[in-house]
Amino acid sequence: MQTEEANKLLDTAKIHLISRPDSVFITTILFSLRFQWDTSSTLFSTDGKYLWINPEAFIRLTPDQRITLLAKAAYHTALQHVSRMKGKRKKHWYVSCDYATNDILKGTGFVLLDDAIHEPVYADQTSEDIYTIVDMVDERDLPFVHQSIRECEDMDAEDMAMWVEERVQSAFMKAKLMNQGSSIPGCVTTFLNNLRTPKLPWNRILDNVLTELAADDYSYQKPNKRYLDQNFIMPGLYSERLGSLRIYVDISGSITQVEFDQFISEIFHIVKKLQPSVTEVISFDTRLTDKHTVNELRDVVELVFHGGGGTRIGPVLDDIKEEKPEVSIIFTDGCFDIRERPIPREGQIFWIIHDNLHFKADTGKVIHYELLER
Incomplete structure (x- = not known):
């Protein structure tokens, strides 16, 4: 009986959410989630693929709050809060994500839940920005939040991230096609753009890399399917995947946050397209500062670097000489003495160079680019 009542209220909340102006993005995300009633949840939770709601708790909410709950689950998915949780303290991450989503909900006219946490100081900040502050708080002093994020159990982390990304991108494009791009909160649009709309001419990079480095050859282990129905076994053309890739990111004081965000965006697309067997991402200013191994795409989103002084290219060139990676990609504004080594x-x-058309190098390929327009 309780589930029957909850089902009616859920249908009503969905109808009202759809009826909101400019609702294509948020409802497309919501309806991509597979729904289940779940009495083990204190209120609701999502892993980006499923949405679980406690029926008794849902019934107790006001009509406006039920709509808010559905929208909140969708925003957790849109911002990929599950895949971005890796390496963070869970309770601190839950609190950070709640601050971020509640700010979006309040800013777009939703009625917050009675126990929702909201601080104006966190307005328009990303979950990662908020986490850097929340992470300094003792766990015992954290505000109460419902555990609205849970890790996926039936897909591995990388497949799950890609699964969610495809659906978020689809919702993004549907909203654009319906002239509802303005309905997507700015922080959501920025996050999606940062990872999915590269400005660099990667077709040129890929052409060079694949032409010069892919080991194209013929092999009978991969026969040409075109001839199989003719009872001929002909060798097929194959290419080995790219080997070692080393990416260097300039984090000196001359690099702005916008430039740095663009670097991260382009790294995401390099790894996604080239699928190197080994990827190392290294930051530098006057020295090499941080080194990260990228095992899966979501690792790119979670890259953290420290530094910010002057710039020297010498340590980078020394590292390339010592490690001998198959491909080296250097993101920088080129404001250094290239004659140092x-x-x-x-x-x-x-050499991926921003805003420095005078930069030249006698070895390697130089590619100039512009930042994304916001």
């Missing part, structure tokens, strides 16, 4: 000739080097 001879440029190694090991492997392929790509």
